[in-house]
Amino acid sequence: MEKIFARLSWLSATTLLLVLLATLYVLYIQAKPAMDEFGWQFVLDPRWGVDVVVDEAGNAVDGGHEEASGADSGGVVRLDMGDDEDAIPMEDETATGQPELAEGDLDGEAIDEEIPMEDETATGQDELAGEAQTSSIKVVYGGLVPIVGTVLSTLIAMAFAVPLAMGIAVFLSEISVDWLKTPVGVAIELLAAIPSIIYGMWGLFFFGPMVAHIFGGSSVSLLVAGLVLGVMVIPFMAALSRDAINTTPNVLKESAYAVGATRFEVVKDIIFPYARTGILGSIIISLGRALGETMAVAFVIGGVYKLAEHITDPTISIPVALANNFAESSGLSLASLYYLAFILFVVSFVIIFTAKEFLLRRSKY
Amino acid sequence: MNLSQRRLLINQLFSIVSAGTAIIGLLFLGWIIVTLVMKGTESLSFKVFTTDLVNGGLRNLIWGQFVLSMIATAIAVPLGMLAGIWLQEYGNHTRYAHFIRDLSDVMMSAPSIVIGTFVYAILVVPVEHTNGWAGIVSLAILMLPIVVRTTDDMLGLIPRELREAGVALGIPKYRIILDIIIRAAKVGVMTGLLLAFARIVGETAPLLYTSGTSEFWPEGLTQTYPSLTVSIYNLATMPDAEMVKLAWTGALLLAVFVLTLNIVGRYVVRDRRKK
Numbered sequence: 172m173e174k175i176f177a178r179l180s181w182l183s184a185t186t187l188l189l190v191l192l193a194t195l196y197v198l199y200i201q202a203k204p205a206m207d208e209f210g211w212q213f214v215l216d217p218r219w220g221v222d223v224v225v226d227e228a229g230n231a232v233d234g235g236h237e238e239a240s241g242a243d244s245g246g247v248v249r250l251d252m253g254d255d256e257d258a259i260p261m262e263d264e265t266a267t268g269q270p271e272l273a274e275g276d277l278d279g280e281a282i283d284e285e286i287p288m289e290d291e292t293a294t295g296q297d298e299l300a301g302e303a304q305t306s307s308i309k310v311v312y313g314g315l316v317p318i319v320g321t322v323l324s325t326l327i328a329m330a331f332a333v334p335l336a337m338g339i340a341v342f343l344s345e346i347s348v349d350w351l352k353t354p355v356g357v358a359i360e361l362l363a364a365i366p367s368i369i370y371g372m373w374g375l376f377f378f379g380p381m382v383a384h385i386f387g388g389s390s391v392s393l394l395v396a397g398l399v400l401g402v403m404v405i406p407f408m409a410a411l412s413r414d415a416i417n418t419t420p421n422v423l424k425e426s427a428y429a430v431g432a433t434r435f436e437v438v439k440d441i442i443f444p445y446a447r448t449g450i451l452g453s454i455i456i457s458l459g460r461a462l463g464e465t466m467a468v469a470f471v472i473g474g475v476y477k478l479a480e481h482i483t484d485p486t487i488s489i490p491v492a493l494a495n496n497f498a499e500s501s502g503l504s505l506a507s508l509y510y511l512a513f514i515l516f517v518v519s520f521v522i523i524f525t526a527k528e529f530l531l532r533r534s535k536y
Numbered sequence: 537m538n539l540s541q542r543r544l545l546i547n548q549l550f551s552i553v554s555a556g557t558a559i560i561g562l563l564f565l566g567w568i569i570v571t572l573v574m575k576g577t578e579s580l581s582f583k584v585f586t587t588d589l590v591n592g593g594l595r596n597l598i599w600g601q602f603v604l605s606m607i608a609t610a611i612a613v614p615l616g617m618l619a620g621i622w623l624q625e626y627g628n629h630t631r632y633a634h635f636i637r638d639l640s641d642v643m644m645s646a647p648s649i650v651i652g653t654f655v656y657a658i659l660v661v662p663v664e665h666t667n668g669w670a671g672i673v674s675l676a677i678l679m680l681p682i683v684v685r686t687t688d689d690m691l692g693l694i695p696r697e698l699r700e701a702g703v704a705l706g707i708p709k710y711r712i713i714l715d716i717i718i719r720a721a722k723v724g725v726m727t728g729l730l731l732a733f734a735r736i737v738g739e740t741a742p743l744l745y746t747s748g749t750s751e752f753w754p755e756g757l758t759q760t761y762p763s764l765t766v767s768i769y770n771l772a773t774m775p776d777a778e779m780v781k782l783a784w785t786g787a788l789l790l791a792v793f794v795l796t797l798n799i800v801g802r803y804v805v806r807d808r809r810k811k
Contacts, residue, residue: 176710177626183618184636190677191639194654201657338557346554362565364798366738368765369787372772373568402564433547456645463647465741490649498745509653516650523642
């Protein structure tokens with residue numbers, strides 16, 4: 172009996188590992204056709220569901236296969252680290268280089284300007300597209316638009332949420348009078364529990380139109396999505412940061428006050444350095460949440476496969492692409508969506524895991 | 537202006553800015569609550585609870601969401617608790633336990649929609665239509681790491697002496713765990729489970745294409761199953777104003793349910809701490 176119980180509990184613990192591995196494996200298998208077809212350049216391709224005219228179909232497809240297999244053999248991990256690094260400079264370039272994108276027809280040219288490494292394929296495709304004699308048509312799926320949408324909306328959310336959440340956290344732990352701490356704290360914790368779909372609805376019907384009124388543009392846009400996402404993670408981040416701030420020993424604070432520090436100096440020089448890892452951890456966990464959030468964004472981002480030339484333009488993010496297009500997709504488009512899901516899963520996994528490893532070693536406490 | 541005046545001024549500014557951000561943040565959140573209540577009560581009536589969606593009510597959806605979450609809980613809780621017990625009582629301090637612990641923490645923040653795509657591939661594609669079991673499995677996968685974490689944390693709070701007392705009496709280890717440790721940690725674990733349940737009840741993304749949603753009373757878990765959250769998503773994007781009102785009502789009911797669970801959970805914790 173004893174042994175059975177021990178074995179059973181060990182099995183349950185291993186189930187977690189198995190579920191995770193199964194998820195990775197299934198996503199990888201499902202995404203395989205798209206990986207073979209587009210290789211890692213998938214993450215740099217802004218086209219989605221675009222018909223590309225191929226001159227000699229056999230050659231083009233075979234060439235693609237070779238490149239893809241070459242990239243694959245390099246290993247899954249390298250592939251994902253690659254897109255993680257790429258995604259961040261990418262959004263910078265799109266932010267600064269928007270006029271270029273606007274002028275270009277979002278096709279090969281845009282890639283050409285941004286990524287020198289892509290020269291061969293991009294120019295090759297341009298030539299192919301340019302030549303009129305056609306023998307077949309290939310549909311091309313690229314993940315750049317959802318990836319950029321995800322990264323940008325998350326960044327906007329963070330830029331909006333971090334100052335507000337820190338303000339709330341500091342207010343709750345240091346500045347507020349005692350009788351206000353409990354009710355406001357409880358309110359924040361409860362708000363963190365509200366299902367995200369409600370934030371999405373509020374964004375669609377109330378917040379979006381207001382933002383559009385102030386900043387112009389449409390009421391579903393990258394900006395609205397980022398802000399709704401920000402509002403959604405504020406309570407979560409504030410509650411976690413407050414807990415981190417509250418771990419500062421009173422003795423430290425009292426010593427600082429005793430030598431005449433003002434409250435600002437105590438927060439700046441005592442509390443923040445002491446609670447730094449906790450606060451950073453709360454930010455990163457919120458970031459992970461914002462990255463994978465579907466429902467709050469699905470209502471307000473617009474769901475259009477188009478790079479946002481302006482911040483108030485509608486675009487799409489990975490979870491929303493999955494939510495909107497998954498059920499009616501098949502074949503290569505389905506595989507491409509799985510590719511996106513795989514990327515999202517691995518990226519959020521890597522972010523959270525690194526955060527855990529370096530910042531939040533639970534065993535220490 | 538001398539140095540101390542400047543420091544005081546900075547301090548004042550800081551206090552004002554901090555309080556200001558707190559007020560702005562709370563205003564946003566208050567705004568959400570107010571709109572939710574205002575819009576949600578517009579078409580709230582008795583009919584909502586007595587008719588199915590096809591007749592303009594929410595009965596089947598509420599029931600469907602509840603059933604999906606309950607069965608998912610029934611799957612995830614034993615598994616998760618056993619895993620938590622293993623982490624704390626058997627494998628504690630081993631490398632593998634640390635690894636599993638980190639893994640479950642990471643899985644807690646895994647994008648829920650990706651879990652949906654995974655379950656879609658293994659449970660929906662083979663039978664070629666959305667079904668209740670697929671929804672249940674995705675919810676259970678989401679809930680599992682939360683249960684593991686809760687059990688792990690709560691068992692960790694139990695003093696070593698209790699375990700030693702059990703060992704001294706010559707009780708086998710699994711009876712110590714079941715009769716002494718779990719009993720001592722009961723309140724905390726229950727609270728955690730309640731909060732975990734509250735979390736998955738409001739999930740939409742993993743259900744979108746696993747359970748789907750339907751307008752009728754459910755015919756069984758092998759068929760497409762009604763889900764409140766998915767229906768809210770569908771209704772809210774319809775052009776029909778009545779449907780949008782119904783979506784708000786559903787959202788309000790969902791929020792009230794989730795918040796009630798949270799309040800109950802947190803009160804239990806507070807009562808326990810007072811004792």
